[in-house]
Amino acid sequence: MAVVSVSMPEELLNRIDEFADEHGYTGRSEVVREASRNLLGEFEDAKLEDRDLMAIVTVLFNYETTSVEERMMHLRHEHERLVASNFHSHVGPHYCMELFVLEGSLADISTFVGKVRATKDTLTVDYSVMPVDEFGPGAIESDHGHGHGHGN
Structure with missing residues (x-):
């Protein structure tokens, strides 16, 4: 080994x-x-391959660490086709939460989450992934992929 x-x-x-x-x-x-x-x-779930997916990604960081917020803004613009929505909120006296709603392929979502996780000084990175076709009348089964990751 x-x-x-x-x-x-x-x-x-x-x-x-x-x-x-x-x-x-x-x-x-x-x-x-x-x-x-x-x-x-986490992202090797065959049930999620070749499907349109939606993901929710939340990132918590200390607001005094401005590099994290700048990195989140950069990722939002770099992946503008993937990011359907983005929300920034203040949590308590010292923290910020960035929430991303993503719509795209498993590979694109995986890449985005990896870049968020690699961001220095994030406190937590949480996400959930679900197929978009589960919301429509043709929903066949319930395949949910969930994962949690913590920052550096």
Whole structure:
């Protein structure tokens, strides 16, 4: 098995160690391997392939970190065909929430969520994905893909 060196904030490392202890993992590597498999599998749902999808993505960040808000604006413009709607809100005294409604393919939504997750200083990134054809009279079955991710 290959050995990989990963940089991460001390706080995240402490959370991984606590999680490993509390849930019976053998150590950090096992937690990171499982988290990686889950992340990679999130957008590999065959039921969502080749369908028109809608996604809701929420991003929470500290409003004093202006680079996050600028990055969200940049992503909104970069993916203007995908972003059907965008809403910015203040949450409590120090935080902002950015909400995106996306309409497009699984690959495009996956790319967008990946770019949001890669944004430095986001606190949380949550999303849900659902086929648009489930809303119409021809809805056949209920296939919902959900995922949650936390920022850096």
